[in-house]
Amino acid sequence: xxxxxxxxxxxxxxxxxxxxxxxxxxxxxxxxxxxxxxxxxxxxxxxxxxxxxxxxxxxxxxxxxxxxxxxxxxxxxxxxxxxxxxxxxxxxxxxxxxxxxxxxxxxxxxxxxxxxxxxxxxxxxxxxxxxxxxxxxxxxxxxxxxxxxxxxxxxxxxxxxxxxxxxxxxxxxxxxxxxxxxxxxxxxxxxxxxxxxxxxxxxxxxxxxxxxxxxxxxxxxxxxxxxxxxxxxxxxxxxxxxxxxxxxxxxxxxxxxxxxxxxxxxxxxxxxxxxxxxxxxxxxxxxxxxxxxxxxxxxxxxxxxxxxxxxxxxxxxxxxxxxxxxxxxxxxxxxx
Ligand SMILES: NC(=O)c1ccc[n+]([C@@H]2O[C@H](COP(=O)([O-])OP(=O)(O)OC[C@H]3O[C@@H](n4cnc5c(N)ncnc54)[C@H](O)[C@@H]3O)[C@@H](O)[C@H]2O)c1
Numbered sequence: 001x002x003x004x005x006x007x008x009x010x011x012x013x014x015x016x017x018x019x020x021x022x023x024x025x026x027x028x029x030x031x032x033x034x035x036x037x038x039x040x041x042x043x044x045x046x047x048x049x050x051x052x053x054x055x056x057x058x059x060x061x062x063x064x065x066x067x068x069x070x071x072x073x074x075x076x077x078x079x080x081x082x083x084x085x086x087x088x089x090x091x092x093x094x095x096x097x098x099x100x101x102x103x104x105x106x107x108x109x110x111x112x113x114x115x116x117x118x119x120x121x122x123x124x125x126x127x128x129x130x131x132x133x134x135x136x137x138x139x140x141x142x143x144x145x146x147x148x149x150x151x152x153x154x155x156x157x158x159x160x161x162x163x164x165x166x167x168x169x170x171x172x173x174x175x176x177x178x179x180x181x182x183x184x185x186x187x188x189x190x191x192x193x194x195x196x197x198x199x200x201x202x203x204x205x206x207x208x209x210x211x212x213x214x215x216x217x218x219x220x221x222x223x224x225x226x227x228x229x230x231x232x233x234x235x236x237x238x239x240x241x242x243x244x245x246x247x248x249x250x251x252x253x254x255x256x257x258x259x260x261x262x263x264x265x266x267x268x269x270x271x272x273x274x275x276x277x278x279x280x281x282x283x284x285x286x287x288x289x290x291x292x293x294x295x296x297x298x299x300x301x302x303x304x305x306x307x308x309x310x311x312x313x314x315x316x317x318x319x320x321x322x323x324x325x326x327x328x329x330x331x332x333x334x335x336x
Contacts, residue, residue: 007151012065015285016052016079018043021071024137033059035275043074044113044120052082066091066129072098073105073229076128077120080111082124090151093130097137099149099183101325103156106131108198108211119219125203133191147264148230154260155237156190158253159197161316164189165253169260176263206274210318213310214240217332220296221270224288225277234261237312238268239335244311244319246324246331269336286333293329 015025017037025034034073035055035214037048060068067090069079085094096106103221112123138146157165167189171182194211200207218236239259241254258268267273274280274288283291296307306322313319 004269012062013068014056014059014061014065015068015070016075016082017070017278018075021075023160024070024095037075037078039074039334040072041074041114041119043071043078046113048078049082050111052078052326053086056082056086061086061090061155063087063090066093068093068095069106070095070097071101072096073101076101076106077110077112077123080109080126080128081113081123084111084124089126091129091148092126093132094128095132095134095137099138099146099187100152101149102133102135102138102187103149104152104194107191109202117223119222127202131191133187133232133296135180138180138183143178144265145228146180147176147266148228148234149212150178150186150264151233151237151266151296153186153190153262154231155211156193156258157255158237158312158315159190159210159213159318160193162299164193165256165315169256172260172263176265187279197262209320210310212308213237213312213318216296216307216309216328217292217335220292220332221273223295224274224280224291225273226279227267227277230284231266232273234264234266235270235309237261239270239332240310241312242335243309243328243331244313247291247321248313248319251312251314254312270332271336289333289335296325296328296332 004296014033014035016035018037035052036045036138059299067079067083067181069075080092083090098104109125111126112120115121120180133222153168155169168186171179194251197208214233214237217239218233222232238258241251245251261268267276270289280288305325307328308320309323311319
């Protein structure tokens, strides 16, 4: 991973981007080898994967080529998956253009697409050859998207402890404005934490599961509301803090997370997530909770009637427990 620097690409390279992130492709790069896909989550479809494979075939993309994804997490997930499956694996490289992709999605080697209504159902573990981070690319990113990206940095801060967490806190002013000049150290700390965890457990057989903090309930909320990933993880993180408090007693540092998320104007309750999505704001609150509870049961990380749940027990400390699915669903039905 390199932070900052010019994007230089040469010869045997294809670039995957969307209409917006194609502005970051270096001038003069071959339009033939520029592959545009839909913006956002829609990029992670079988249809866009097929369109990439078709172009790879036409261009004669070989094992010695590099597939470069320039964009947010949707682009890196798709480009990485296409690269890791083409000819049983070609190189990939990412230039993340959203904060979420810089602090999280572009690092760690999880690639994939959505299928049958489920996120990331089909995918690979395959590390990119390089990740090039340049915070200048965030200039055009709306404040809300920046806030959503910061949620994964907050999660990393929680896992890492006081120094890292306070670094993220200091990047957010009391009025919720994000100090863009503070983002580079935040991104560095996030990448370091994630890379360390992934190096120890690339295939998520143990310690890497910690990175799922906030994602179990968050993914359920995302499946229903379609709100931004970071906004849903904010709800999932707040819910996990409450669940941990119920099971394990007071959670040191929980109010700091809630304050930070609230300052960023992110939802921290199931109810605010329901009300702020056009897909769910007509549902009754109990019907919404029930639907989220059911969606969680469908999550692919389920083990029989149990789920591995990451409990945030104190700042810098989590505990992973197999939680009975009925217990978790009961909690969701009564969570705020
Ligand atoms: N592989 C992983 O480890 C991992 C981790 C976290 C999230 N993800 C995945 O990442 C995806 C979400 O990624 P995301 O939040 O980066 O969003 P995204 O890639 O879905 O992009 C969202 C929108 O932002 C626009 N955009 C991108 N860069 C911009 C810029 N600099 N200025 C203005 N607009 C810009 C895009 O055109 C797009 O419309 C989800 O699919 C999630 O599952 C993957």
